Amino acid sequence: MNLALGIDIGGTKISYALINQNGEITTEIEKLSTPKTKEEIENLLKNIISKYEAQILFTAIATAGAVNNENTKVIGSTANLAKGYKDIDFQKLSSKKVFIENDANCAAWAEYKIGASKDTNNSIMLTLGTGVGGGIIINNKLLKGKSGAAGEMHFALSRHSKRACTCGAYDCFEAYASGNGLRQTGIEIFNDEDITTYDIVEKARNNNPKAIQTLEIWQNDIALGVLGLLNIFDCDCVVLSGSMEKFVDTKKIEEFVNKKTVTTPTKIYHAKASNNSGMIGAVLLGFDLIN
Amino acid sequence: MNLALGIDIGGTKISYALINQNGEITTEIEKLSTPKTKEEIENLLKNIISKYEAQILFTAIATAGAVNNENTKVIGSTANLAKGYKDIDFQKLSSKKVFIENDANCAAWAEYKIGASKDTNNSIMLTLGTGVGGGIIINNKLLKGKSGAAGEMHFALSRHSKRACTCGAYDCFEAYASGNGLRQTGIEIFNDEDITTYDIVEKARNNNPKAIQTLEIWQNDIALGVLGLLNIFDCDCVVLSGSMEKFVDTKKIEEFVNKKTVTTPTKIYHAKASNNSGMIGAVLLGFDLIN
Numbered sequence: 001m002n003l004a005l006g007i008d009i010g011g012t013k014i015s016y017a018l019i020n021q022n023g024e025i026t027t028e029i030e031k032l033s034t035p036k037t038k039e040e041i042e043n044l045l046k047n048i049i050s051k052y053e054a055q056i057l058f059t060a061i062a063t064a065g066a067v068n069n070e071n072t073k074v075i076g077s078t079a080n081l082a083k084g085y086k087d088i089d090f091q092k093l094s095s096k097k098v099f100i101e102n103d104a105n106c107a108a109w110a111e112y113k114i115g116a117s118k119d120t121n122n123s124i125m126l127t128l129g130t131g132v133g134g135g136i137i138i139n140n141k142l143l144k145g146k147s148g149a150a151g152e153m154h155f156a157l158s159r160h161s162k163r164a165c166t167c168g169a170y171d172c173f174e175a176y177a178s179g180n181g182l183r184q185t186g187i188e189i190f191n192d193e194d195i196t197t198y199d200i201v202e203k204a205r206n207n208n209p210k211a212i213q214t215l216e217i218w219q220n221d222i223a224l225g226v227l228g229l230l231n232i233f234d235c236d237c238v239v240l241s242g243s244m245e246k247f248v249d250t251k252k253i254e255e256f257v258n259k260k261t262v263t264t265p266t267k268i269y270h271a272k273a274s275n276n277s278g279m280i281g282a283v284l285l286g287f288d289l290i291n
Numbered sequence: 292m293n294l295a296l297g298i299d300i301g302g303t304k305i306s307y308a309l310i311n312q313n314g315e316i317t318t319e320i321e322k323l324s325t326p327k328t329k330e331e332i333e334n335l336l337k338n339i340i341s342k343y344e345a346q347i348l349f350t351a352i353a354t355a356g357a358v359n360n361e362n363t364k365v366i367g368s369t370a371n372l373a374k375g376y377k378d379i380d381f382q383k384l385s386s387k388k389v390f391i392e393n394d395a396n397c398a399a400w401a402e403y404k405i406g407a408s409k410d411t412n413n414s415i416m417l418t419l420g421t422g423v424g425g426g427i428i429i430n431n432k433l434l435k436g437k438s439g440a441a442g443e444m445h446f447a448l449s450r451h452s453k454r455a456c457t458c459g460a461y462d463c464f465e466a467y468a469s470g471n472g473l474r475q476t477g478i479e480i481f482n483d484e485d486i487t488t489y490d491i492v493e494k495a496r497n498n499n500p501k502a503i504q505t506l507e508i509w510q511n512d513i514a515l516g517v518l519g520l521l522n523i524f525d526c527d528c529v530v531l532s533g534s535m536e537k538f539v540d541t542k543k544i545e546e547f548v549n550k551k552t553v554t555t556p557t558k559i560y561h562a563k564a565s566n567n568s569g570m571i572g573a574v575l576l577g578f579d580l581i582n
Contacts, residue, residue, distance in 0.1 A: 145525025149554035155519025169551045228446025234436025263440035
C-alpha cells in the first residue's frame with residue numbers, strides 16, 4: 001500500500017484524490033464547495049477520509065494559512081475560511097496519520113520533488129495569484145521558522161506607505177507582484193479605478209501601450225523582489241507558479257537578477273507540477289515525514 | 292588541547308588571538324595593518340600561524356567576502372582587500388586544519404553560541420556599520436545557499452531607483468540602514484552634501500530637530516527591512532551589531548515589527564558577543580565543524 005489521500009482545502013473549494021509516492025494521481029480529482037462552518041468542514045473531511053481509509057497509508061492536507069512545525073495545526077490567519085477553522089483537530093478525523101501543511105509550501109515541495117526545482121537543494125517558489133504565496137526550501141528542507149509561518153512574501157518595496165497591503169502593512173512585495181498588484185498598477189497607469197486584471201491582459205494582447213507598460217512595471221516589481229530573495233538566499237532557482245505566472249517572461253527576470261545579484265546566478269522557472277501541486281506536494285511531504 | 296587560533300581579516304586590519312571552545316580569548320588580541328598584496332598577506336598569515344601551531348587544534352579565519360560551502364575559499368568580491376586575495380589557498384598556510392568563513396556569518400555564529408541569540412534555533416544578525424552585513428541561522432545552521440554567499444542584505448526598499456547602492460543596484464536595505472545610508476538620508480534632510488554620520492549623531496545629541504528626524508527615518512528604514520525578514524523567516528530574534536547599532540532603539544523596532552508581522556512576534560536584541568565576535572565565531576564554528 002503506497003497510496004495516500006491528498007486533500008486541498010481552499011477558501012472556495014475542497015479537492016481530493018488518491019496519490020502515490022511518485023506524486024501520481026491515481027483517481028479522478030473530486031471537487032466540492034468549501035462549507036461555511038467549522039463543523040461542516042470537519043464532517044465533510046471525515047466522510048471523504050472514511051471512504052478511502054482502508055486503501056491509504058495516511059491523509060495529507062494542503063491548507064490555506066500557516067501550519068505549525070509538527071504539521072498538525074493551522075496557526076495563521078485564514079480569512080477566507082470558516083470561523084474556528086484554526087481549531088480543527090485534523091488528526092481526530094482519521095484513525096490513520098493526518099499531515100497538514102500550508103498550500104504554498106506543499107506546492108513548493110511538489111516542484112522540488114517532481115517539478116521545476118527537482119534536483120536542486122535550495123529553491124524558492126512564488127505563487128502569483130490574487131495574492132502571492134511563498135515556499136522556500138533550504139538544504140532540502142522546507143523553511144518553517146520558529147512557529148511554522150515562514151515564507152511569507154511580505155517585504156516592503158517602498159519606504160513611503162504608498163500602497164496598502166492585505167496584511168495591514170504597506171507596499172509589500174505581494175501588493176505589487178500579485179494579480180491585485182497588477183490591477184493596482186493598472187489603476188495608476190490608466191487612471192481608472194474600475195480596470196480589472198483581465199482588462200489589462202486583454203488590452204496588452206491588443207498592443208495597448210499603457211497595458212504593455214503596466215505589465216512591464218508589474219514584471220519589474222517581481223524581478224526586484226526576486227533579486228532581493230536571491231541575495232538573501234543564494235538559491236539554485238526560483239519557480240513561479242499560480243494563475244498569473246503565464247504573463248511573466250522568466251528569461252527577462254533571470255537576466256535582470258543575474259546581472260544585479262551580489263551572490264551567484266540563479267535560474268527562473270515556470271512551475272511544472274500542475275494545478276494540483278498542493279495536494280501532490282502534501283502527499284509527497286507526508287511520505288517523507290512518515291518514513 | 293582545546294585552543295584554536297582565531298584570525299579576523301578586514302580591509303584595514305588583521306587581528307588574532309588564541310580562543311578556547313567556550314569562545315574565551317586566552318591571549319592578548321594582536322592587531323596588524325592588512326598588507327597590500329596577496330603574497331604579503333599569505334606570508335603574514337603563515338608567520339602568525341607558525342607561531343601558535345604547536346598549541347592549537349586548528350586555525351579559524353573570519354574574512355571579508357563570501358566563503359564557499361566547504362569553508363576553504365573566498366568566492367565573493369573583496370573590494371577592500373588585495374587583488375588576488377580570492378586565490379589564497381588558506382589550507383596551505385598550516386599543517387593543521389584551517390577553516391574560513393565570512394565575517395558577518397562568524398559574528399552571527401558567535402551571537403548564537405554565546406551571545407544575544409543563544410538558545411534560539413532561528414536568528415538573523417544584522418551588522419550595521421559603514422555597510423550592512425548579515426548572518427542568518429536556520430534550524431541551528433548557517434544559511435549558506437548554493438554557493439555559500441547567502442545572507443546578503445541587498446533587497447530593495449524602493450521601486451524607483453532613488454539611491455545607488457555599493458553593489459551596483461539601487462535602493463538596497465544596505466543603502467538606507469547602514470551608516471552610509473544614515474548619511475545619505477542626512478544629506479537629503481539637511482540639503483548638505485558634506486554632512487557626515489558623525490555630524491548627524493552629534494547634532495541629534497544637541498536636540499537638532501533635523502538630525503533627530505534623520506535618525507528616525509533611518510530607524511524606520513531598519514524596521515521596515517527587519518519586518519520583511521521576519522515575515523520571510525519567522526525567526527526567534529534579530530540581533531543588531533556593528534558600530535551603528537548603539538543608535539538604534541531596539542524596543543521601538545520590536546514594537547513596530549510585532550504589530551505588523553504576518554508570522555509571529557520576534558525579539559530585537561543588541562549584540563552581546565563583543566567587538567571580537569568575528570574571530571570568536573570563526574573559532575566556535577571551527578569547533579563545531581571539526582567534531
